[in-house]
Amino acid sequence: MLIITRYFTREFLKIFCLCLASFIILYLLVDLFENLDGFIKNHAPVSAIISYLLFNVPFVIYQVSPLGVLLCTFITIGIYVRFNEITALKAHGISLFTVLKVFFFIAVCACGVAIGLQEYVLPYTNRMVKEIKTVHIKGDERKNITARNHFWYRSEDAIYNIELFLPGRNIIQGITIYYFTPAFQLRERIDARWAEWKEAEDWIFHDGVARVFPDDSEEIQLTTFSERVISIHETPEDFKTSQKLSEEMSFSELRTFINKIRAEGYDVTPYEADMHAKISYPFINIVMALLGIPFALMIGRSGGMALGITISVASGFIYWLFFAFCLSLGKNGSLPAFLSAWMANAAFGALGIYMFLHVKQ
Numbered sequence: 001m002l003i004i005t006r007y008f009t010r011e012f013l014k015i016f017c018l019c020l021a022s023f024i025i026l027y028l029l030v031d032l033f034e035n036l037d038g039f040i041k042n043h044a045p046v047s048a049i050i051s052y053l054l055f056n057v058p059f060v061i062y063q064v065s066p067l068g069v070l071l072c073t074f075i076t077i078g079i080y081v082r083f084n085e086i087t088a089l090k091a092h093g094i095s096l097f098t099v100l101k102v103f104f105f106i107a108v109c110a111c112g113v114a115i116g117l118q119e120y121v122l123p124y125t126n127r128m129v130k131e132i133k134t135v136h137i138k139g140d141e142r143k144n145i146t147a148r149n150h151f152w153y154r155s156e157d158a159i160y161n162i163e164l165f166l167p168g169r170n171i172i173q174g175i176t177i178y179y180f181t182p183a184f185q186l187r188e189r190i191d192a193r194w195a196e197w198k199e200a201e202d203w204i205f206h207d208g209v210a211r212v213f214p215d216d217s218e219e220i221q222l223t224t225f226s227e228r229v230i231s232i233h234e235t236p237e238d239f240k241t242s243q244k245l246s247e248e249m250s251f252s253e254l255r256t257f258i259n260k261i262r263a264e265g266y267d268v269t270p271y272e273a274d275m276h277a278k279i280s281y282p283f284i285n286i287v288m289a290l291l292g293i294p295f296a297l298m299i300g301r302s303g304g305m306a307l308g309i310t311i312s313v314a315s316g317f318i319y320w321l322f323f324a325f326c327l328s329l330g331k332n333g334s335l336p337a338f339l340s341a342w343m344a345n346a347a348f349g350a351l352g353i354y355m356f357l358h359v360k361q
Contacts, residue, residue: 004089008076008102016072016106023064028053038137052132055125062117065110066284067316073103073292074312078305081297096359100293107289114282119250127248151243155233164266165243168331170197170236173266175205177232188212190230197236202229246274254278269337273330276341284319287345290352291315294359319348 032053039049077100080086089099153160163174172195179188192208205228212221246254254275258268292312299308323344330340 004094004099005102008099009106012072012076012103012106015075016068019068019071020061020064023068024057024060027060027064028056031056035133035137038139042136042139044136048132048136052129052136055128055132058117058121058125059129062114062122065114066288066319067313069107069110069285070288070292070312070316071309073107073289074296074299074308075305077103077293077296078299078308082305086297103289103293104286107286110285111282114285115279118278118282119252123248123250123253127244130245130248153234153239158232160234162239162243163264164261165236165239166267166270167236167240167243167245168270168328171195172203172239174264177230185215186213195230202231204228205230246271246278251275251278269333270331272337273327273340276330276338277327280341280345281323283345284323287349287352288316288319290349290356294352294355297359298355319344322347 032049035052038044077086086096086099090096151162153162157179159178159180161176161178162172165172173193175190175192175195177188177190178186179190181187189211190205190208191211192205194207195203195205197203206226208225208228210223210225210228212223214221249257254271258271258275261271262268295312295315296308299305299311326335326340326343328340329335330337335343
């Protein structure tokens with residue numbers, strides 16, 4: 001059995017590495033051509049372009065490894081079925097599960113690698129990609145200092161202190177704006193519990209206090225408001241670039257972040273969905289193997305490999321669409337965060353088990 005296991009593992013890994021390399025090259029080429037104008041316009045050095053591509057590689061591996069597992073499982077087992085290799089093993093008394101358990105083991109290993117990437121590698125590489133994109137593609141200088149649970153943002157005439165920005169809803173929770181004179185003297189301060197972005201390109205601040213500091217010795221002018229439209233230069237995209245996003249934090253960092261902002265009374269629903277997705281997404285590798293094995297056993301006998309590969313790729317994209325749809329429902333509160341992150345795995349995993357149980361042994 002050790003020889004058979006090594007044989008299956010070697011053949012699977014050869015195809016898997018080939019698929020993964022193809023996906024990485026294709027993604028990097030498309031991404032490079034999309035951002036090439038930005039690099040040229042901002043006179044980015046070659047080292048920055050190379051760094052941008054290299055820092056993107058772990059993210060691509062993390063994203064496409066489930067599709068690679070699905071394709072490689074189908075192709076490898078499909079070839080074995082087509083050339084009757086599995087039939088020969090079964091004729092020698094080796095059960096189908098014994099033959100195929102190596103593919104589940106490889107999928108579990110891929111799941112472990114994905115968890116390691118998102119916990120120890122992706123937070124750093126994603127931050128570096130965002131920084132390079134901000135400076136060398138968009139041409140924006142760094143204007144923010146990010147902390148664990150809030151961040152500061154500097155504009156031309158003001159400094160913002162923001163507790164939490166929800167990019168999916170374009171809502172700021174807990175914001176203070178400091179306005180300064182050209183001599184860098186504080187002239188006005190606005191505090192608001194929350195603010196929302198409207199289509200008219202204005203921010204509407206809610207439950208706030210405005211303080212005006214006069215030049216002379218007059219008293220500070222204090223005004224409270226329940227709702228006020230405040231025109232500022234910054235858009236949600238500016239704050240999105242500045243804030244430390246979920247993909248720039250490990251699971252443990254994100255959990256600590258959620259506990260802090262929940263204790264401060266802010267809505268953590270979108271971040272909870274992202275936190276559960278950090279665990280559920282790597283398990284897609286196992287679900288893809290669970291789908292690919294019975295699918296290959298059924299299609300491989302007919303010899304329709306090209307059709308099977310097409311259906312496999314389509315199935316992978318359908319899975320991702322369903323996963324993204326469920327996760328979006330979790331982020332806006334329509335589904336519990338845990339359920340939104342695991343619903344796709346449960347549905348397609350059940351389908352894979354059903355197909356496997358109905359494959360002729």
